[in-house]
Amino acid sequence: QVQLVESGGGMVQSGGSLRLSCAVSGIHLKYYAAAWYRQAPGKERELVAHISMIGTPTYADSWKGRSTISRDIANDTLYLEMSSLRPDDTAVYYCNSMNFWGQGIQVTVSS
Secondary structure: OOEEEEEOOEEEEOOOOEEEEEEEEOOOHHHOOEEEEEEOOOOOOEEEEEEOOOOOEEEOHHHOOOEEEEEEOOOOEEEEEEOOOOHHHOEEEEEEEOOEEOOOEEEEEEO
16 A cells, blocks of 8 residues: 655746655655656656665756755655746656656646
């Protein structure tokens, strides 16, 4: 019964910031790697950021410097902080751990 539930999405103006959360249940995030992906209409799902099971973050090249992946292992919550958002960032954002996926949450960036 692994569940991942994203929250914190919505509409934001170009140049703005947003913080997404992913509440994980059924597993303890401390023991698993996790990641954020996004998928825009007509495009394949792509990696935004990844965090290893020991907490080491990595980022897709286009997200370096404007995103931060982190986790609260005490509360089994994964976070993605995004800044300098552009309309092209509009997509559904998904969290993932142990090949389980959240339902996704819409992020819309207006010009």
